[in-house]
Amino acid sequence: MPLQFDTSKTYAIALEGGGAKGAYEIGVWQALEEAGVRYNAVSGTSVGALNGALMVMRDLPRAIEAWSNIHVSKVIDLGSMDAADYKKLLDGKFDSDDWQLLPRALDVIRNRGLNVAPLRAWVRELVDAKKIKSSDVDFYVSTFSITDFKGLEVHVNELPEDQICDMLLASAYHPSFRLEKLGSKFYADGGFVDTLPLHSLVEAGYRDIIAVRIPGPGIERYFKLPDDASVTTIQTYADLGNMLNFEAEQARRDMAIGFLDAKRVLYGLHGRLYYVDRSMSEREALSWILDHADIGEKGLRDYLERSLPHIARQMDVSAADYYDLMLALAEQRAEKRNLPQLKIYHDRDFLKLLD
Numbered sequence: 091m092p093l094q095f096d097t098s099k100t101y102a103i104a105l106e107g108g109g110a111k112g113a114y115e116i117g118v119w120q121a122l123e124e125a126g127v128r129y130n131a132v133s134g135t136s137v138g139a140l141n142g143a144l145m146v147m148r149d150l151p152r153a154i155e156a157w158s159n160i161h162v163s164k165v166i167d168l169g170s171m172d173a174a175d176y177k178k179l180l181d182g183k184f185d186s187d188d189w190q191l192l193p194r195a196l197d198v199i200r201n202r203g204l205n206v207a208p209l210r211a212w213v214r215e216l217v218d219a220k221k222i223k224s225s226d227v228d229f230y231v232s233t234f235s236i237t238d239f240k241g242l243e244v245h246v247n248e249l250p251e252d253q254i255c256d257m258l259l260a261s262a263y264h265p266s267f268r269l270e271k272l273g274s275k276f277y278a279d280g281g282f283v284d285t286l287p288l289h290s291l292v293e294a295g296y297r298d299i300i301a302v303r304i305p306g307p308g309i310e311r312y313f314k315l316p317d318d319a320s321v322t323t324i325q326t327y328a329d330l331g332n333m334l335n336f337e338a339e340q341a342r343r344d345m346a347i348g349f350l351d352a353k354r355v356l357y358g359l360h361g362r363l364y365y366v367d368r369s370m371s372e373r374e375a376l377s378w379i380l381d382h383a384d385i386g387e388k389g390l391r392d393y394l395e396r397s398l399p400h401i402a403r404q405m406d407v408s409a410a411d412y413y414d415l416m417l418a419l420a421e422q423r424a425e426k427r428n429l430p431q432l433k434i435y436h437d438r439d440f441l442k443l444l445d
Contacts, residue, residue, distance in 0.1 A: 091367050091434070093125060094358040095322075100128045102228075102296035103145065104288050107136025107281040108304030109264065109333030113157040113341035115141045116150075117348025118302050118324050123150055125356050131228040131296050133287040135280035135308075139231040139261035140213060143254075146229045146246075147221040156216055157341045164212045165336045167205040206267045213258055219251040230290035232280035233261040236269075241283030243290040266334065281308035288321065289313050300324065302348075306333055326351050327362040328431075346432045353434065360414060363421045365434045368413065375416035378441060382419070420444055 103122075105115050115138060122129075134142030144153040162168065222229060229246040244257055253273060260277035269276055280287070285308025291299055297318055303325035315321065328347045331340040350365050360366045370378075385393045398415070402408040405418045417437070423444045435443075 091357050093356060095125065095127065095356045097126050097128070099298045100130050101322075102131035102133070102291045102294075102299045103129050103142075104286055104291060104299060104301045105132065105134040105138030105142050105145075106286045106302060106304045107134075107138050107262075107279065107308055108306050108330070109137055110160075110336045110340060111304045111306065111330040111333055111344055112137030112141055113160070113344040114304055114326065114330055114348035114351075115302050116144075116153045116157050117345035117350075118352040119145060119150060119348075120154065120345070121349045121352030121356060122300070127300075127356075129227065129300075131230075131291055131294065133230040133232070133290045134261065135232045135285050135287050136262045136264070138287070138302075138304075139233075139258050139280065140216075142229060142231065143217045143222060143246075143258055146225045146227045147218055148225070148227070149218075149221075152216065154345070157345060158338060160336050160338055160341045162336045163208060165206060165209045167207055204267050209262075209267075210255075210259060214255050217255055217258065219254040222246060222254055223251055228294060230287060230294070231257060231261040232284040232287045232290065233257070233263070234278040234280060234282045235260075235275055236278050237275035241280075243284075243287070243293075245290075245294075264334075283309060284311035286310050288315075292316060292319060304330065322355065324348075324352050324355050343432075350432060350434070359434065360417050360437075361421060362418070363425055364417075364429070364431055364440065366417060366437050366440055367434060368437055370413065370437050372412045375411075375413040379412065379416050379419065 108114070119141075129145070132142040132145045134140070141153065144150075144156075225247065231244050231246055232241065233244065234241050246254055246257060249257060256272040260272050261280040263272070263277050263279050265279060286301060286303065288299060288301060289311050292313070292315065297316070297320065299319065299321045301321050301323045303323060305326065326347055330344045330347065353359060354361075354365055357367070360368050379398070380390075383393060386397070399408065401419075402410075402415050405415070407414045407418050420441060424440070427444070429443060
């Protein structure tokens, strides 16, 4: 499985916001490190700002350990509510026996949001401001100043050490959090102004960029990308869970997904739900489709000219070749059979498992 990514270049990396889904970005980083991808700039919004700080510190082991052992108590003070009750509220899965959750939820409303004092402490525990100041990696974060009512793109390396953690928290200040001053001002999550902070990197002159995307809400800043800029996107088709579900189980799974999604880009793997290393030709793929097709009474020509293009459109692979259509059909079968997703398959082995 040869590398299909140019590692002779040095890249800037943009990290999207996404709350608890941020573990995904650590998995991507791990794959980039293993492949020898170099970077000299990072921009981040919200949880991307927190992960970006660790990337600027070049401390992948610390990042993996932190997310592998994450717990809601490290982010939010739940007061009288335990983690299991909090999870029920997040998922909306509570019944008449859980009536006591309502007054606890109302307490959060009366207190004007979730108490995130643990998050402040956790960030100060993880982030070494001295390392960020002395790093060879440029670091930018996006946030929104409520006090000044304007979006900000902050070059973190230029901040005084005692302001760095506050600015990371400012970028990650989710609207569900209890509003409190950071430094002398109030801030809101950077996702209100630029959830994927490419602009700050482009403005700083970076042209080879890797964008790590997390599905979820947020406003993406529109601007014209320069003609000489190139953005490689790493994203997922998987469900990364609730953005406020700060639990180790979800984080470890999201890291594994991020690791494999990055490998999909780095090594040219195929598939959406699965990760498949291609060896088969398009002709072989078409043969597999026909061997497993219900062609019907109208015959082969009608199937090829009418039925198959319709199936391709339905599966959103109409612009791809027969290989990707074959794989989309195979993935449907694999999902129904609960074939494990978080591994790399050779295509011929993958198909054999479906026979």
